[in-house]
Amino acid sequence: MALVERSYQLLTIQMRDRDLNKSSVEMRFSALADLTDFLLAIPTVVVAALAGISDAVVVGWTLTRQAVDSAPADPGEASDVERKGVFSALTDNGHTVTVSVPSIKNTLVIDRTNQINLADALVIAFTNILDGTTLLDTAFMVSNRDEPVIEVIKGEKHHRASSKG
């Protein structure tokens, strides 16, 4: 099968009570005429409406759109998500950010090292997304400080438990 895009956005509003128990309200939205207006409406209008009928507090929300493969092919024998390709990159302010790729191909790792071959054409095609503007015309990758990623400087093979993603 293939990844098939779902036609809706899922809004999950996370709530918490006095004893820190968690619960949520889930709803779908098929079309968002103006995404910016909608994102503003969540904490102001939707949260306010919930506050009128609930004693819990809203602690956060997520809005998600997905594409899902409902019948994926069997992964190859060599696949192992705990074998990760960890790419390190610099932001325009000199900070570093990392991106992990589960089950990095061993053929992209330089023999007798754990270094990923950054000169390989397949690797370049991927790192161009991290430090370039090829993902979107208007959006690019940033760090958690909102600093643009400007250069991938290193790629290493690591083994990490899959529970950490």
Place this chain on the structure above:
Amino acid sequence: MAAIDRLVRVHLSDRDDRQGYITLRLSLLTSMADTIDSVLTVLVPATLAITDAIATKVSVIYKESLDYTLPGSGSLVSHAALVFWRNTDDDIAALIIPALADTIEYTDDESYGVITDLSIFDELTSVLVDLEAMDAQGIPINGTVIAASLFV
């Protein structure tokens, strides 16, 4: 708006059905549909070229953590309301609202209570109709509340 995280996540699975994912943080808020199209046409193929795993799901996520103060001692998320709307297509939409406010009255009928004053949901209904919301099963919420009960 600066506090909103904008993430793209590609979920991968291996031969032993273990899960991993790639997460990228994006610079701008754009159309979610356009973003996921770009991810499917650019990021996913580039990722699959360097991994032995398979892609099972792609998510574009906007999320925000809100400042809050601990609610009063009466709040209990398991003391929820199950609210039903009949929409313009005569379908029934439903939402569960955690921690029904203890000021709301309901009948004490065995193990559940029926909420008698449905007008308390008017503001929420107005908001959801304006935003063209659907319930978690995709049924539009564009009508009026026809019933609500305590859902513990």
